[in-house]
Amino acid sequence: xxxxxxxxxxxxxxxxxxxxxxxxxxxxxxxxxxxxxxxxxxxxxxxxxxxxxxxxxxxxxxxxxxxxxxxxxxxxxxxxxxxxxxxxxxxxxxxxxxxxxxxxxxxxxxxxxxxxxxxxxxxxxxxxxxxxxxxxxxxxxxxxxxxxxxxxxxxxxxxxxxxxxxxxxxxxxxxxxxxxxxxxxxxxxxxxxxxxxxxxxxxxxxxxxxxxxxxxxxxxxxxxxxxxxxxxxxxxxxxxxxxxxxxxxxxxxxxxxxxxxxxxxxxxxxxxxxxxxxxxxxxxxxxxxxxxxxxxxxxxxxx
Numbered sequence: 171x172x173x174x175x176x177x178x179x180x181x182x183x184x185x186x187x188x189x190x191x192x193x194x195x196x197x198x199x200x201x202x203x204x205x206x207x208x209x210x211x212x213x214x215x216x217x218x219x220x221x222x223x224x225x226x227x228x229x230x231x232x233x234x235x236x237x238x239x240x241x242x243x244x245x246x247x248x249x250x251x252x253x254x255x256x257x258x259x260x261x262x263x264x265x266x267x268x269x270x271x272x273x274x275x276x277x278x279x280x281x282x283x284x285x286x287x288x289x290x291x292x293x294x295x296x297x298x299x300x301x302x303x304x305x306x307x308x309x310x311x312x313x314x315x316x317x318x319x320x321x322x323x324x325x326x327x328x329x330x331x332x333x334x335x336x337x338x339x340x341x342x343x344x345x346x347x348x349x350x351x352x353x354x355x356x357x358x359x360x361x362x363x364x365x366x367x368x369x370x371x372x373x374x375x376x377x378x379x380x381x382x383x384x385x386x387x388x389x390x391x392x393x394x395x396x397x398x399x400x401x402x403x404x405x406x407x408x409x410x411x412x413x414x415x416x417x418x419x420x421x422x423x424x425x426x427x428x429x430x431x432x433x434x435x436x437x438x439x440x441x442x443x444x445x446x447x448x449x450x451x452x453x454x455x456x457x458x459x460x461x462x463x464x465x466x467x468x469x470x471x472x473x
Contacts, residue, residue: 200244206235206254211261213307213329220267221315223296229325230301236263241297250298261306267298268315302326307350314338323348328372332356335364342366347393348373359384368392370417370457375399381407381466390417390457391473400459408467411459413437415472418453421445422460429463436472445470 214235218227230237240250253264302308309330312321319340321333327350333342337360345368355377357366362384369377371392377400379388386404389412402409413419415436423431423443437445450456461468 199241202240202242202250203238204250204252205237206252206263208233208235208303208305209256210259211235211256211306212259213309214261214263214303215309215311216263216265216302217311217313218265218300219313220265220298220317220319222317223267223298224318224320225267225312225314226297226299226320226322227310227312228299228301228322229304232303232305234301235261235303236265237301238265239297239299240267241295243296265298265300267296314340323372324368328352330354331372331374332358334358335362336360337362339363340365344368344371344392347371347395351375351396354378359386365389369400370394370398370414377401379403381405381409383407386410388412390414390419390459394418394455394457396455398455398457400457402459402461404462404466404468405464406466408469409461409463410469410471411461412471412473413447413457413459415447417447418450418456419447420450420456420458421470422458423468424462429465430467431461431463431470432468433470434472437470447472 218225235254238250238252251266255262304325304327307327307329310328311332312334314335316337318338319335321340321342324343324345328348329350330353333340335358339362340359342365348371350373352372352374355372355374357379359380360382364384365387367389369388369390369392373395375396375398377398379400379402381404383405384407386407386409388402388409391412391414394417402411419437421433421437433445437447440446
């Protein structure tokens with residue numbers, strides 16, 4: 171009985187120690203915040219570069235160019251740097267969450283680690299959330315290193331988009347049709363996992379996807395507003411491409427000995443390596459996808 175009681179006491183003591191330790195870790199978290207109000211800009215170029223942490227991007231306040239929040243530990247001396255300039259009606263915004271110091275000559279609205287404290291429970295992970303305006307067209311360039319990316323472009327006016335993900339995982343989505351034409355969409359993914367949903371809602375003219383060694387999902391659901399072309403290349407990874415059954419789509423694959431291609435029955439094979447949905451030739455708004463793979467696998471699915 172004494173032994174059981176001793177074990178029980180040790181268990182309770184260990185539990186209390188872990189609980190106190192986790193509470194102490196939470197108390198070490200701070201949130202820094204900065205916002206930029208919209209003035210005379212007619213369009214904005216946004217460059218977001220993050221080499222670590224979890225990065226989120228969503229639609230924000232109509233009258234704010236950006237509202238950024240960075241959650242981090244108190245003893246983290248790295249800074250979230252922001253630079254913003256306006257010239258000839260064009261805004262130029264840079265958001266940097268890296269260890270590099272390459273912008274000392276520019277006007278810096280950096281957020282130091284001491285600037286603001288917040289009592290909310292944000293966990294122990296570095297987190298950056300950027301909320302962008304939906305008032306003017308945006309050209310976005312996002313660079314993500316070894317971290318996680320959650321990018322929701324719903325409601326934004328996207329003129330151009332480029333996402334580069336290195337050794338990281340990224341989730342992209344667009345749940346609403348882009349009100350303007352997006353000239354070019356470029357998505358690059360290295361040794362990582364990437365999922366993109368609602369791609370047709372981006373209203374792109376041309377989309378380029380490059381994948382290295384990883385697992386990728388490209389979902390072209392959404393509203394097709396114009397004739398669109400997508401060029402998809404995968405190295406050693408596997409990719410699943412989804413297209414809506416009612417979307418006029420042509421898929422062109424390079425069927426070789428080094429890659430496997432699996433295509434749903436909803437696309438009819440018209441010639442070697444080419445598949446089409448019913449009514450593709452009679453439609454004006456069409457989606458053409460060209461897919462190439464090194465040693466990977468390709469799956470085309472309809473939903």
